[in-house]
Amino acid sequence: MKKLILSAAALALVAGAASAExxxxxxxxxxxxxxxxxxxxxxxxxxxxxxxxxxxxxxxxxxxxxxxxxxxxxxxxxxxxxxxxxxxxxxxxxxxxxxxxxxxxxPSYSAYAALSEDADLEGGVIAAQASTIQSQHIVDSGATLLEYPSFEDSLAAMVSGEADAVFADKDTLVPVVDEGSAMWVGEDIALSVxxxxxxxxxxxxxxxxxxxxxxxxxxxxxxxxxxxxxxxxxxxxxx
The missing domain is CATH 3.40.190.10 (Periplasmic binding protein-like II)
Incomplete structure (x- = not known):
């Protein structure tokens, strides 16, 4: 009986450790x-x-x-x-x-932001974060893709003029447009469920x-x- 009680206590300790993982x-x-x-x-x-x-x-x-x-x-x-x-x-x-x-x-939208409303979204250079649904969309669209490891890097490429526009989740670009660092260009695009x-x-x-x-x-x-x-x-x- 004593062994059974000890075994039960040991099991309880093991279960407690597992639950605390x-x-x-x-x-x-x-x-x-x-x-x-x-x-x-x-x-x-x-x-x-x-x-x-x-x-x-x-x-x-x-x-x-x-x-x-x-x-x-x-x-x-x-x-x-x-x-x-x-x-x-x-x-x-x-x-x-x-x-x-x-x-x-x-389901949400992706959007383009640029320094000019005349940005070429079809034949120009578009920046996006690598390995995202946005970067794949740019490839499929026929525009020239500039890939960057982070969203901030892709945004900087647009601001510096290295890219004609940046393409990203719209939510991430709202503060940039609201503060006047860029403007919306083109249409919002639904890419995600x-x-x-x-x-x-x-x-x-x-x-x-x-x-x-x-x-x-x-x-x-x-x-x-x-x-x-x-x-x-x-x-x-x-x-």
Missing amino acids: TVRLGTEGAYPPYNYIDDNGEVAGFERVLGDELCARAELECEWVTNDWDSIIPNLLSGNYDAIIAGMSITEERKEKIDFSQNYTP GIGMGFRKSDPELRAKFDAAIASMKEDGTLNEMILEYLGEDSPVFE
């Missing part, structure tokens, strides 16, 4: 307003607040890890973190490598926990409130 959330930290590094060196932005709330609802202990965008999927697959929450659009190509949660933003969290295909249980948390935020309206607060009043919300 920290889930690591990987983000870029260079894609405002979705994610960026604040003055205190901490991850901030829409996805920081969202991720913390999702972890609370899923009753998970979470920590944040930053990773360059161009290796964010490979480093998820190699185990450097457990989930991606980094402004990643859900695409069929990415689904071949990883699984996605349900979307935590509705929304943004979701990325998981290894071997982690369906973890994905399910975050799926349930996202669903609860949609249901009680807090996700829409967060989108409007952090991404802007013109951002699409869930109906």
Whole structure:
């Protein structure tokens, strides 16, 4: 009997250790307003607040890890973190490598910004962040693509005149246009079914926990409130 009690206690300790295991959330930290590094060196932005709330609802202990965008999927697959929450659009190509949660933003728009309304979007040079749906669209459009490792670098190329325009998620360009550093050119383009969290295909249980948390935020309206607060009043919300 004593052995049984000791065994039960040992199992309880093991279960407690497992439940306390920290889930690591990987983000870029260079894609405002979705994610960026604040003055205190901490991850901030829409996805920081969202991720913390999702972890609370899923009753998970979470920590944040930053990773360059161009290796964010490979480093998820190699185990450097457990989930991606980094402004990643859900695409069929990415689904071949990883699984996605349900979307935590509705289908949204990509847009062009330039210094001049006469910017040549069809035959000119367009800057975009590498390995994004925007960079692929530029290739498909026939324009000349200048790829950069970060959104900020692609934006700088447009501002310096190295590129005729920059093409990115519209939400990321709104502050740039609002402050007068550039103007909208061309038409907004719907390229995405929304943004979701990325998981290894071997982690369906973890994905399910975050799926349930996202669903609860949609249901009680807090996700829409967060989108409007952090991404802007013109951002699409869930109906």
